[in-house]
Amino acid sequence: MNATRWNRREVLGGVLAAGALSSAPFRSSLGQQPAGTMTERSELLIRNAYVLTMDAAVGDIAGGDVHVRGGAIAAVGRGLTAPGAQIIDGAGMLVLPGLVETHWHIWTALLRSLAGDSQEYGYFPTSRTIGTFYSSEDMYAAGRLAAAEAINSGVTFVHDWCHNVRGPDYAQAALRALTESGIRARFSYGSPTAASNDASIDLRDLTRLAESWREHSNDGLLTLGLAWRGAASAATVRDYEVAKELGLPISVHANNFQSSAGGIQQLADRKLLAPGMQVIHAVWCTPAEIRALADNRVNVSVSPYSEMRIGFGFPVVGDLIAAGVTVGLSVDTTTLSGNADMFAIMKAIQNIENGRTLNENKMTARRVLELATIDGARSMGIDASVGSLKAGKRADLIMVDTRALNLAMLTEPAHLLVEAAQPANVDTVIIDGRVLKRAGRLTSLDVGDIVAGAERASTAVRRRSGWTWPSQP
Numbered sequence: 001m002n003a004t005r006w007n008r009r010e011v012l013g014g015v016l017a018a019g020a021l022s023s024a025p026f027r028s029s030l031g032q033q034p035a036g037t038m039t040e041r042s043e044l045l046i047r048n049a050y051v052l053t054m055d056a057a058v059g060d061i062a063g064g065d066v067h068v069r070g071g072a073i074a075a076v077g078r079g080l081t082a083p084g085a086q087i088i089d090g091a092g093m094l095v096l097p098g099l100v101e102t103h104w105h106i107w108t109a110l111l112r113s114l115a116g117d118s119q120e121y122g123y124f125p126t127s128r129t130i131g132t133f134y135s136s137e138d139m140y141a142a143g144r145l146a147a148a149e150a151i152n153s154g155v156t157f158v159h160d161w162c163h164n165v166r167g168p169d170y171a172q173a174a175l176r177a178l179t180e181s182g183i184r185a186r187f188s189y190g191s192p193t194a195a196s197n198d199a200s201i202d203l204r205d206l207t208r209l210a211e212s213w214r215e216h217s218n219d220g221l222l223t224l225g226l227a228w229r230g231a232a233s234a235a236t237v238r239d240y241e242v243a244k245e246l247g248l249p250i251s252v253h254a255n256n257f258q259s260s261a262g263g264i265q266q267l268a269d270r271k272l273l274a275p276g277m278q279v280i281h282a283v284w285c286t287p288a289e290i291r292a293l294a295d296n297r298v299n300v301s302v303s304p305y306s307e308m309r310i311g312f313g314f315p316v317v318g319d320l321i322a323a324g325v326t327v328g329l330s331v332d333t334t335t336l337s338g339n340a341d342m343f344a345i346m347k348a349i350q351n352i353e354n355g356r357t358l359n360e361n362k363m364t365a366r367r368v369l370e371l372a373t374i375d376g377a378r379s380m381g382i383d384a385s386v387g388s389l390k391a392g393k394r395a396d397l398i399m400v401d402t403r404a405l406n407l408a409m410l411t412e413p414a415h416l417l418v419e420a421a422q423p424a425n426v427d428t429v430i431i432d433g434r435v436l437k438r439a440g441r442l443t444s445l446d447v448g449d450i451v452a453g454a455e456r457a458s459t460a461v462r463r464r465s466g467w468t469w470p471s472q473p
C-alpha cells in the first residue's frame, strides 16, 4: 500500500481523476487557475535559488536550479537548461522539500482552539462529545480546511489519523477533501470517537477500501493505514491483525500521559511492535522501551504543541534519535495546537531539546529540518519518493521568501527556517508537480469558500451537540 504509481489511463475512471487530471489547456501564467479547479502538472525551472536538497550526499546548492517535469524532479543543480519549461525566479528564495506532517486528527479542525480551561471542558471531553454529533459532511468541511491550511503553510504531506469514522461515508468524505486539495497524505482508518474498545472498527469497510485502493489513491498521492487504538481488547487486536493481513501500515498512540507509561513495553512483550509501525508521543519511556522501538524499527511521531498544551510533558526527541529511532513531527490537533505551523513546531523541538539538556548545541537547526523533511518521510515509509530534492523523486517542494521583515537577511538558511520562518513566508508550494501556492496565494483552493464551509459546519455541530463554553453568551 505504499505510494504505488498508477498510470493515467488506469485512474481516469477513478473517484477524482476527471477533475485532477483534466486536459484543460496548459496555462502559461501560474497561479491564474479558477478557484476549485485542480492545477495541472507543470514543467518548471526554478532558477538561482538557495536550494536545501536535504540529500546528505548533495547538501545545499547556492545559486541552484530545480527542474520539475511530469510531476517529478528531473534535475537539481546549477546552470540547468530546460527549453519550454516555465521559469520561476528563485532569487531571494530558499527552496526545500515540502514539510512532512506525521499525525493529525484532521476531523478536529472544526474545533480549533476549543479545548477549555477546566477539566470538564478539556480536549478529550470537548472533542469526544462534539465528535459524536459529526455528519459525514463535517468530515469533508474539516478536511478541506486542514488540507488548505497545510498547503498554505508549506506542508506537502499529512497523516490524517482519523478516529471518527462513524460510517463508510465518513471515510469517503475525509478522502474526498484530501483528494480535492491535491495534497499527499496517508489516511489512517479508525473507530468512531468515544467508541467502546469492545468492538472492532468497520473491518469490512477497511478491507473493501484496501482492496479497491486504486480507485481512492488519487493517482498515488493517498495511501491507507490503520489508526490503531492499541492492545486494549481482543477486538482492537483483531483490528491490528486484519490491517497486517491487508499490508497496511499501523499507527498507535503510546506512553503519552505519565500514567500511561509502560504501554510500549506491553506492546513489545506481546510482540506487537513491527518494522515501519508508528508510535505517537512516546513521552514517558524507559530506556528499555526506547531500545525496543529502535530494535523493532518502529518510528515515532512527536507533536510538541499538543503534548505541552495538554500537559503530557516534553517530547524526548534527543533520546529517541540517540537510540536510532526515526522521528517525525506532527500537528496532532488544532483544537490544542491552534494552527498547523510546522515552522513553529520545528522551533519548539529545537528549543525544548536544548532547554531540557541545558545545552545550546544539543539539537541543531539542520537536524530539526531533517525531522520535518527526509526523516518525517522515512518515518512514514515514503522517503523513496519524497522528503529530499533529488532527480527521480516526486516533485514536492516549497519556496520560502527571505525578503520579509521576519526573515531578512539571508544568513544561515537552516537556522532561518527553524528559528525565523512562518507560514506567511511560504511563497510557492508544489505537490507532485502541481503548483498549489504561488506568490503567496493558493492557486486552486477557494479560501473564502473553505473557511465559510468550516464556519457553518463548526457552528452547526456545536449547536447539535449542545456543547458551549461556560463563558460564551
Ligand SMILES: [Zn+2]
Pocket (backbone or CB within 6 Å): 103, 105, 161, 253, 280, 332
Ligand atoms: Zn493524536
